[in-house]
Amino acid sequence: MKMSAAVIILLALIATGDSLKCYEGCFSYEAGGVSSDTVTACDSSKEVDCETDEVCSTLKISFDVLVVGSAVMKTHSCGTKGADADAACTAAESDTLTRVLLSGATGDLTCEISTCETELCNSGFTARVSVLVLAAAVVFYGLF
Numbered sequence: 195m196k197m198s199a200a201v202i203i204l205l206a207l208i209a210t211g212d213s214l215k216c217y218e219g220c221f222s223y224e225a226g227g228v229s230s231d232t233v234t235a236c237d238s239s240k241e242v243d244c245e246t247d248e249v250c251s252t253l254k255i256s257f258d259v260l261v262v263g264s265a266v267m268k269t270h271s272c273g274t275k276g277a278d279a280d281a282a283c284t285a286a287e288s289d290t291l292t293r294v295l296l297s298g299a300t301g302d303l304t305c306e307i308s309t310c311e312t313e314l315c316n317s318g319f320t321a322r323v324s325v326l327v328l329a330a331a332v333v334f335y336g337l338f
Contacts, residue, residue: 213243215313216250217270223295226262233295236270236317244272249309250316253282255292256306257299267295270316279305 220236222229234240244250251273259265269286283305286292296303310316 213246214248214250214272214311215241216244216248216272217314217317218242218272220270220317221295222268223265224267225259225265228262240270241314242272247274248272249275249311250314251277252308252316253279253286254306254308255283255286255296256304257296258301259298260300261298265299267292273307273309275309277307277309279307282307 217236217240219234219242220240221233222235223233224230249272251271253269253271255267255269257265257267269292273282283303286305287296287303308316
């Protein structure tokens with residue numbers, strides 16, 4: 195009985211394990227070493243299930259601001275491995291909020307994309323443990 199219950203739970207974990215949960219639609223902004231708290235924070239309202247084969251992604255845009263010096267803006271979303279940072283930077287510039295945040299930018303923008311493959315790993319904070327991994331550990335240790 196214990197073995198059949200474990201098999202059913204493992205099959206359920208495999209069936210639901212296709213999508214990765216990431217933060218999307220949240221931003222962080224730092225200028226002159228000071229973080230802005232007026233932008234959209236990554237919280238539970240910004241959690242989404244990504245499409246199959248997508249990873250969590252963070253686009254980091256670095257630029258100079260005339261008055262305060264260097265600034266960094268990060269946007270978080272689902273994405274693909276190997277995405278072109280320049281294309282993502284161009285697309286981000288067309289976004290209304292991004293244009294407002296970049297309105298004081300001088301010179302060229304420098305863009306980098308980082309990806310990660312664990313649940314909610316693109317918040318800029320320590321990654322949380324996946325519920326699926328935790329459930330799998332419970333099932334595994336319950337068998338022995």
